[in-house]
Amino acid sequence: MRGERTRGEVRAESRAFRKILIANRGEIAVRVIRACREMEIQAVAVYSEADRGALHVRLADEARAIGPAPSRESYLHVERVLEAAVASGAEAVHPGYGFLSENAAFARACEDRGLVFIGPRSETITLMGEKTAARREAVEAGLPVVPGTLEPLGDEAALAREAARIGYPVMVKAAAGGGGKGMRLVGSAAELPSALARARSEARGAFGDDRIYLEKAIVRPRHIEIQVLADRHGNAIHLFERECSIQRRHQKVIEESPSPLVTPELRERMGTLAVALVKRVGYLGAGTLEFLVDGDRNPYFLEMNTRLQVEHPVTEEVTGVDLVKAQIRIAQGEALSFGQRDLEQRGHAIECRVYAEDPEAGFMPSPGRILALRTPNGPGVRDDSGVYEGWEVPVHYDPLISKLVVWGPTRQDAIARMRRAVTEYKVLGIQTTLPFFQRVLRHPSFVAGDIDTSFVDAAFAEADRDRARGEAVRVAVAAAAIRAFRERRAARLERSGDGADRSAWWDAGLREAQGWRGGV
């Protein structure tokens, strides 16, 4: 982190935590543990049966089992997480993102048991978590919003009428939604019924709430968000924007800061709007306001995420502010140790989300054992990972395994550095989005900063890969053939007593390959 801002002064009403329970898993749990360690706070991990060997459990000071693999019986189980927190003697709970991070009932239950929930007050989560209520607050605070139904609608006929009134294309969205779940773009009335059915089912599964609302779809929108921080002493600031337009299935895969689209005037305007909403709702802690920005640079407020974002590191890299430590200090009752004027965006940061997904097969999930792992290093590279070599990526949770983040003095430097880092990154045994990033980072539209949320679909619609170059293919064939040759010799030496079987190396290889795949 560059030039981290700390002053270390503690107000009279604040108290330093000695122990924090992290109600999450994967890379974000590791991220929070690292902040705790640097602040000399004990970190308590929780884990499901599938995660006993997970990295966050290995790195924590204490670890507590909270139930079976399915999230609903472990990481989403309010009572079990609370019991673990109370039993461990933690004073505070960091929820990470996803899981219970935007669950107002969980935040309230923490408050009721004397645990500090590291996030906004439970009332604020309720208010901003109800997307239509959040839109009303935003309108009151002077923020422009996308035309749509301000209320969730229960019956399909009413939704169809509203869609016709707003005009297609429309976005179908879950009232309790986030992270692209329960969200569908609908081009015509004919597509509406099946889109509604799938959105409701996904929303029910993800949030236990299948209420749906509609918004007019902005054509070729940019997805740009503003990071905010607010303390208990009335200070509210923004930490500029993140560009999140590179998405697949409405989920972000590459983020950067600054946005190549945002002008100083637009940045100032969006930042001022964000702080206005934060002040209106009495926000506390770290949060993010998501905006769609159209081709004429008009921002429309979409929603507020009342938690840390996956992509928070790009903001950390350009501002030098450690957002997790800032969250913890705010929760301890401290005042922000810097003001809006102390902040600037320095250089450029990019994040690539390394998912266990197969970009050659429509980003299908690719869980399984990580056979070998080599991570990039060197100047300006940060790998926020939640996995290790030999770890089996479970099928039960989100497929994010790591966030690769780079910083460079300019956008072009950062792109070149990210290409270099992706080249160094090797994950064997499962498919990942890394090969896809190589293609995006070389795409002329990406390099020019001419991107919108349809970029991935538009640029990579067909067979999602380039044919490897001639020389690369020859090197690959040579490497494979020599490997086969060596394995055959090794198998021969092993069996030299009973006469070398011509195909022993091959059979041995077959057995090995089948073993890794759990027996075919």
Added chain:
Amino acid sequence: MRLDALAEGQTFRVEVRRRDGGYTVILDGEALDVDLVETGDHFASLIVDGRSHEVGLEKRKDGYRVHLPDETVTVALAEAARGAPRRPGRPTGPMRLTAPMPGRVVRVLAEKGRDVEPGDGLVVIEAMKMENELKAPRRGRVDEVAVREGQAVEAGALLLVVA
């Protein structure tokens, strides 16, 4: 040792010979001097004509997946005496739709006897918190539905057959 290789849609006749401090690999009659050292259980460093290549090698059923710095190449291998590795043919006959990953069947969109067009949704599987709609790769008629909604499936499990 002589091998037939198939990579990126191209076939190669390959011969590997040991030589001093390395290997000679003859690819379709052209000899390459390759210096290879293993740099980990699944990694090797190759120097070919002075160019350095660090590769990851992942064993597959019929060869290797080779990770190069900028791309990944799947190489199918067979000993020359056993005949060339099979080229993936054009799909004909009944098409068996199988689960690409372990997960849970959340919806079956096609019933037996229904005619389907390419791209029609057939089955929705939830895995890693995402719903994945599996689509018909070609025109046909649903001949068999092997799963029901709510059922957990392993990777490779038969979901349905399109004839």
